Amino acid sequence: MPDARVHVPGEVPRGKPFEVRILIRHPMETGYRTDDAGKPIARNVLSTFACRYNGEAVFSARLSSGIAANPYLRFFVTARDSGQLTFEWIDDSGVRGGERVAVTVV
Amino acid sequence: MIGRGSRRLRARRRLLQGGGALALARWLPAYAADRDLLDIPALSAFLAGRSPRWERVRLDLPQLADNGQAVPMKIAVDGPFAPGPQVRTIHLFSQRNPVPEMAVFEFPVPLERIEVESRVRLAGTQRVVAVVAMSDGVLFAAGADVIVTIDACMDGT
Numbered sequence: 001m002p003d004a005r006v007h008v009p010g011e012v013p014r015g016k017p018f019e020v021r022i023l024i025r026h027p028m029e030t031g032y033r034t035d036d037a038g039k040p041i042a043r044n045v046l047s048t049f050a051c052r053y054n055g056e057a058v059f060s061a062r063l064s065s066g067i068a069a070n071p072y073l074r075f076f077v078t079a080r081d082s083g084q085l086t087f088e089w090i091d092d093s094g095v096r097g098g099e100r101v102a103v104t105v106v
Numbered sequence: 107m108i109g110r111g112s113r114r115l116r117a118r119r120r121l122l123q124g125g126g127a128l129a130l131a132r133w134l135p136a137y138a139a140d141r142d143l144l145d146i147p148a149l150s151a152f153l154a155g156r157s158p159r160w161e162r163v164r165l166d167l168p169q170l171a172d173n174g175q176a177v178p179m180k181i182a183v184d185g186p187f188a189p190g191p192q193v194r195t196i197h198l199f200s201q202r203n204p205v206p207e208m209a210v211f212e213f214p215v216p217l218e219r220i221e222v223e224s225r226v227r228l229a230g231t232q233r234v235v236a237v238v239a240m241s242d243g244v245l246f247a248a249g250a251d252v253i254v255t256i257d258a259c260m261d262g263t
Contacts, residue, residue, distance in 0.1 A: 016218075017217060017219035028227075030227075057214045057215070058214065058215050058217075059212070059213060059214075060211075060212045060214070061209060062209065062210040063208075063209050064205045064208055065203075066198075066203050066207075066209065066226055066227050067209055067224060068176035068224075068225040069175070071224065072223075072224055074221075074222065074223035074224070075211070075221065075222050075223075076217060076219040076221055
């Protein structure tokens, strides 16, 4: 099962903002919960998210336990030329994830 | 004749009073929002004495959230931005969550449409405030009150 689902229009008009939607599979563990034995479960939050277009940073987010499990983000990006939209994220336990999609400018 | 005239005067007075109250009510939300800033120490620390303008930002949250574990949240900043100051960051603060600064959204490149949507966790009925920092240092803000029926952080599992 993939770690993330990305929705981006296949073709976008040049220079016009287009919608990017991403849903990442992650528990966003708050650190306030305990397991069955009463031991606290360590905080593990997807803390850093970055989106690049053809290598250029276009959007990023610093998230906390205040964001719901399986974080969903919707934002806008502008493209001048066709290229790759890449997403990268890292959680508190150091696990990295990523996704990439192609965008065609018409 | 006289009686009818005075009745008309009374009606006119009531209308004027009503109008005055309406005009006052228009200003009340902004005033209340500014005062409520003090409720969130992390927000006061972030502002460090600066006062945001309560305009251009729309923070959409449901008035009533059944489940605080995932509450849909949308922030939109009204343009136009080019060629003037751009949106740099958006900070989202919670009044009652154990982590008061819920998220920071960063916009490294100029963008014509600033809109962010996500889902937040809310530990109880509270006020949420979004502060937008522009590239010229001006701050814009918007607040929203949410009634939460089932808190996040209270599931006890």
